[in-house]
Amino acid sequence: MIASGPIPVRIHEIEQLSPTLKRFAFAPLHGGALPTPSAGAHVLVTLRHEGRVMKNAYSLVSPPESRERYEIIVRHVAQSRGGSRFLHQSVARGDVIEIGVPGNLFPLASKARKHLLIAGGIGITPLLSYVPALKARGARFELHQLCTADEAPVFEKLLAPHAAGEDIFIHGNGRAAFDLAGILARQPLGTHVYTCGPRALMDAVITSAAALGWPAGKIHRESFGDASGGLPFKAVLAKSGIEVQVADNQTLLEALEAQGIAAPCLCRGGACGECKLEVLDGEVEHRDDFLSAAEKASQKFIMPCVSRARTAQVVLDF
Amino acid sequence: MTLQFKPNETFRRDFTYRNSSAAILHFPFPFPEDQYMYSVNIEPHVKGGASPAYDHVFDVDEHYVAECRERAQVLAEDPKRCQVLPHMMAAQWDTLELLMENLAADYPAHFSLTKAGDLWTWINRPLGLHQSFTFGKAETLPCPPFEYITRQAQGDFTLQDQREDNLYVDGGMVTTQADWSFEFDIGMSFHEWHGPVPLAHEKGVFDRALKYLLRLQYGAPVRRLNWTMTINPRLDTSPENYPVWGPDKASVTPENVGQKVHLRVELQTLYRLPRSNAILFGIRCYLASLEEVARVPKWGKRLHRVLRDLHPDIEAYKGLPRFRQMAVDYLAPLDDGAELSKGIQSELTAL
Ligand code: HEM
Ligand code: FES
Numbered sequence: 187m188i189a190s191g192p193i194p195v196r197i198h199e200i201e202q203l204s205p206t207l208k209r210f211a212f213a214p215l216h217g218g219a220l221p222t223p224s225a226g227a228h229v230l231v232t233l234r235h236e237g238r239v240m241k242n243a244y245s246l247v248s249p250p251e252s253r254e255r256y257e258i259i260v261r262h263v264a265q266s267r268g269g270s271r272f273l274h275q276s277v278a279r280g281d282v283i284e285i286g287v288p289g290n291l292f293p294l295a296s297k298a299r300k301h302l303l304i305a306g307g308i309g310i311t312p313l314l315s316y317v318p319a320l321k322a323r324g325a326r327f328e329l330h331q332l333c334t335a336d337e338a339p340v341f342e343k344l345l346a347p348h349a350a351g352e353d354i355f356i357h358g359n360g361r362a363a364f365d366l367a368g369i370l371a372r373q374p375l376g377t378h379v380y381t382c383g384p385r386a387l388m389d390a391v392i393t394s395a396a397a398l399g400w401p402a403g404k405i406h407r408e409s410f411g412d413a414s415g416g417l418p419f420k421a422v423l424a425k426s427g428i429e430v431q432v433a434d435n436q437t438l439l440e441a442l443e444a445q446g447i448a449a450p451c452l453c454r455g456g457a458c459g460e461c462k463l464e465v466l467d468g469e470v471e472h473r474d475d476f477l478s479a480a481e482k483a484s485q486k487f488i489m490p491c492v493s494r495a496r497t498a499q500v501v502l503d504f
Numbered sequence: 505m506t507l508q509f510k511p512n513e514t515f516r517r518d519f520t521y522r523n524s525s526a527a528i529l530h531f532p533f534p535f536p537e538d539q540y541m542y543s544v545n546i547e548p549h550v551k552g553g554a555s556p557a558y559d560h561v562f563d564v565d566e567h568y569v570a571e572c573r574e575r576a577q578v579l580a581e582d583p584k585r586c587q588v589l590p591h592m593m594a595a596q597w598d599t600l601e602l603l604m605e606n607l608a609a610d611y612p613a614h615f616s617l618t619k620a621g622d623l624w625t626w627i628n629r630p631l632g633l634h635q636s637f638t639f640g641k642a643e644t645l646p647c648p649p650f651e652y653i654t655r656q657a658q659g660d661f662t663l664q665d666q667r668e669d670n671l672y673v674d675g676g677m678v679t680t681q682a683d684w685s686f687e688f689d690i691g692m693s694f695h696e697w698h699g700p701v702p703l704a705h706e707k708g709v710f711d712r713a714l715k716y717l718l719r720l721q722y723g724a725p726v727r728r729l730n731w732t733m734t735i736n737p738r739l740d741t742s743p744e745n746y747p748v749w750g751p752d753k754a755s756v757t758p759e760n761v762g763q764k765v766h767l768r769v770e771l772q773t774l775y776r777l778p779r780s781n782a783i784l785f786g787i788r789c790y791l792a793s794l795e796e797v798a799r800v801p802k803w804g805k806r807l808h809r810v811l812r813d814l815h816p817d818i819e820a821y822k823g824l825p826r827f828r829q830m831a832v833d834y835l836a837p838l839d840d841g842a843e844l845s846k847g848i849q850s851e852l853t854a855l
Contacts, residue, residue: 221723222601222778250779251622251640287723293781296591296665319779322640323594403668453726457716458544475712476544 225319227288242269243410245311299376309383382408438490468500513570521737588675596650598777659788808835
């Protein structure tokens with residue numbers, strides 16, 4: 187699959203799983219198949235509401251072979267930044283939204299002898315795509331889901347289609363009753379552990395596993411990565427006097443290109459060095475792998491494909 | 505585009521391989537500037553651009569049928585050219601899906617793929633193949649999925665597993681390589697398999713390239729061009745077969761250099777695979793004799809300058825010392841010293 191921009195999808199189905207949980211199914215707007223998703227993948231969902239554009243990442247819960255539709259589960263959070271509230275309250279069946287191509291920063295390890303999955307609450311979502319993939323591969327796994335007592339039946343139901351004969355355990359009595367160290371200690375050599383959920387749980391899994399001598403490469407925590415954006419800023423091109431506004435969800439290179447300025451570039455990922463520009467004024471937040479530490483510290487250069495200004499304005503010798 | 509295949513071409517013994525005028529213009533000339541040095545020369549693999557070889561995800565050309573036959577011969581002599589470690593099964597299916605879907609979409613006259621759930625039917629008209637199989641069930645194909653589909657593609661392919669912030673070459677179909685051994689490299693990490701390359705390690709090229717690749721996104725493949733020179737249009741220049749092709753270097757003379765010496769370009773593409781999270785690395789090899797390259801005036805002049813001023817360590821690494829000067833002398837009279845445009849485009853619409 188080669189992507190060409192965001193994918194428009196229609197909300198095909200909305201299911202209320204619990205007072206705060208809804209499952210959304212998306213189908214491709216123009217028919218055909220969606221990109222093959224991977225176990226543990228997430229999509230960036232673009233939501234437009236009252237002039238605001240929100241981009242939220244959600245794990246796909248549909249199995250990797252499902253290309254007719256994707257599913258996500260969203261918790262309505264009281265202090266939501268807007269995305270979850272909007273999805274819960276304002277989105278209806280038949281609405282059209284945009285999603286990105288699935289990305290995966292929480293993939294299954296191909297060489298694991300066994301997979302130990304530990305989730306808390308809504309952190310279950312990536313594991314819902316793991317389980318059918320692991321079963322299809324004939325891989326050994328053990329899943330522990332921590333949750334509140336009232337939500338235990340909800341998660342039991344979500345896992346039920348995969349549960350028969352598997353080591354799937356739901357712990358509805360909170361963390362105190364959960365013997366994390368004991369579970370980690372009795373895993374066979376070559377096991378990988380994956381954790382997703384509240385930060386405190388993920389930290390506990392990582393520190394306990396490390397304390398028991400698990401190698402770092404066998405401990406995985408779910409991540410959606412750093413958002414590529416940042417604060418908006420202004421770039422002033424000294425040679426032409428042109429001023430370019432760089433939006434929060436845009437790179438400096440993209441902003442230059444949007445103005446029709448032919449800025450040099452090649453890899454668009456901070457590695458090749460082609461896009462390097464000289465900085466005359468302003469401070470740079472370096473995000474590239476090209477400049478040396480000394481060059482970065484000098485604040486004399488910027489790689490516009492990935493780096494941004496830390497000040498409201500930067501002046502470039504361009 | 506209709507392709508006129510040349511099924512009887514050979515890449516060994518009598519070497520009947522030649523490029524048509526269209527194929528010469530299609531050649532991905534690798535030098536955007538008059539000098540060459542290692543760099544992280546990676547860019548997004550999007551359709552279109554400076555070379556017609558970029559117009560399709562997987563480029564198919566007039567040599568397709570002959571190249572697939574050459575691959576089958578190499579495999580018959582040395583089955584270890586195709587190996588995939590057991591933990592790469594998901595990556596095998598990912599590769600099959602990526603190749604079949606893109607070949608069918610890009611070349612509907614030659615390939616077709618139809619699906620009824622997991623039941624897939626693949627038709628490869630140039631090779632006369634018609635195969636129904638169940639996606640995900642290896643026993644429904646005549647050979648494992650990675651081998652099955654890469655036997656039907658031009659260029660080599662390797663599979664990289666990503667773990668512990670590194671890439672490991674854990675699978676491959678390698679029959680058209682420029683003097684490196686897959687059997688030797690299998691299982692190695694990124695810096696290990698790049699061990700023999702001069703200059704680039706010190707310049708940080710491999711550190712930066714690895715970081716970039718670890719972040720490679722599904723749906724956003726990237727590409728780079730690599731090059732060397734080969735005597736005769738021989739695809740299989742493997743270390744295993746050095747006794748067969750090594751002596752060819754001594755056969756170059758000032759009289760035959762234009763026909764014997766070939767610029768060998770690899771269009772390398774890298775794809776993040778969905779199910780396995782592995783990276784597929786395609787190494788699509790193009791061969792053109794100096795005489796063919798020089799039919800594009802810009803390319804003949806630029807090749808002259810690059811070869812004339814090449815860093816001696818790169819010259820030695822690529823195995824050029826025996827004939828580089830003869831190639832420079834052949835090209836020199838074609839180079840009037842005029843300034844050439846930046847970029848690899850031929851600047852011609854027809855030959
Ligand atoms: C991930 C997939 C890749 C594989 C499997 C691969 C494999 C190889 C191999 C086998 C060689 C020959 C080494 C020898 O002499 O034994 C080589 C050479 C080289 N590779 Fe890679 N490579 C990969 C990606 C890259 C990337 C992304 C770069 C970007 C800079 C790169 C840059 C080079 C360079 C500069 C050489 C020397 C080529 C020459 O002078 O002919 N490789 N690679
Ligand atoms: S385009 Fe390659 S470093 Fe910016």
